[in-house]
Amino acid sequence: MIIDGHCDTLWRLLANKQADLATPSEGHLDLPGLVKGGVVAQLFAVYIEPEYKPDRALHRALQYIDCFYRQMENCQGISLVRNAHEIRENIDRDVISAVLALEGGEPILDLECLRVFHRLGVRSIGLTWNQRNHIADGVAESGTGGRLSSFGVRLVGEMNRLGIMVDVSHISEPGFWHVIEISKRPVVATHSNCKSLCAHRRNLSDEQLAAIGRSGGVVGITMPPDFVSSDPEAADVDRLVDHIEHALALAGESAVGLGSDFDGTERLVKGISGVADYPRVLEAMKRRGFSDELVEKVAWKNWLSVMEAAWGEAVMEGAGDAKNT
Numbered sequence: 001m002i003i004d005g006h007c008d009t010l011w012r013l014l015a016n017k018q019a020d021l022a023t024p025s026e027g028h029l030d031l032p033g034l035v036k037g038g039v040v041a042q043l044f045a046v047y048i049e050p051e052y053k054p055d056r057a058l059h060r061a062l063q064y065i066d067c068f069y070r071q072m073e074n075c076q077g078i079s080l081v082r083n084a085h086e087i088r089e090n091i092d093r094d095v096i097s098a099v100l101a102l103e104g105g106e107p108i109l110d111l112e113c114l115r116v117f118h119r120l121g122v123r124s125i126g127l128t129w130n131q132r133n134h135i136a137d138g139v140a141e142s143g144t145g146g147r148l149s150s151f152g153v154r155l156v157g158e159m160n161r162l163g164i165m166v167d168v169s170h171i172s173e174p175g176f177w178h179v180i181e182i183s184k185r186p187v188v189a190t191h192s193n194c195k196s197l198c199a200h201r202r203n204l205s206d207e208q209l210a211a212i213g214r215s216g217g218v219v220g221i222t223m224p225p226d227f228v229s230s231d232p233e234a235a236d237v238d239r240l241v242d243h244i245e246h247a248l249a250l251a252g253e254s255a256v257g258l259g260s261d262f263d264g265t266e267r268l269v270k271g272i273s274g275v276a277d278y279p280r281v282l283e284a285m286k287r288r289g290f291s292d293e294l295v296e297k298v299a300w301k302n303w304l305s306v307m308e309a310a311w312g313e314a315v316m317e318g319a320g321d322a323k324n325t
């Protein structure tokens, strides 16, 4: 079984590059592929294209969420989940769980917007994409040294209170450390790899990997070749397992999962052409000598545990302020 932390398939659907989830597609991810790949839960990202930012970001996000809901209504065998209990129930009845996620906080104009997104089912939010927004600086703006804005601080507090995972995959490094400092719940990176193995700006340093582990979070190891090796031609499933192994060593056995970036990248590591090929990643981990128990943790159990911790009820004093937007 697999839980995957990030895909951009909603973008393909909204752009009419893919008719629906149920029909076999030329992209990386469709329902037959999810079944074949053994995926039990998939995060679906709302990625706001640059031309909609900032003024039309909220409108665009609503179009994405409408597209997502229509897919859920029209496709058998997959359903929106709002908590970890529903994921477990879906596993028992062979239904794939779809988790709604935002990739970039541009549509979140205020805390009221955030709470409406939560009511619509959003359970993971990447605070930024690569650029600066009203919450923080993205990784392309790391040179500014900027941490979270005061709104960003209140936003993280309210996400903690509501139970929405805080995703730091695209944030600048100073922003990352600010989130680690203030978040009262686990911090996740849904689709990032290890910088010490491949110096991509979106990959995480050893210190960042360890901090995510200490927060109780998960790093979703991702499949674009340029995130895996400085020589993308050499990026194959075994190099991907190098990243898994390194992240496990730094973040801990409970802090590494998978976050493919299917349909968010043109190319994937060699040997993987889409979600149906996920068993090859599990086989490569077993060849590397991972125990069955560790393979299961990386494949799905770690994501499920962090979702439980990030979404479940928690008593937190002073986190968020429902009236203060």
Ligand SMILES: [Zn+2]
Pocket: 103, 169, 170, 191, 264
């Ligand atoms: Zn991304």
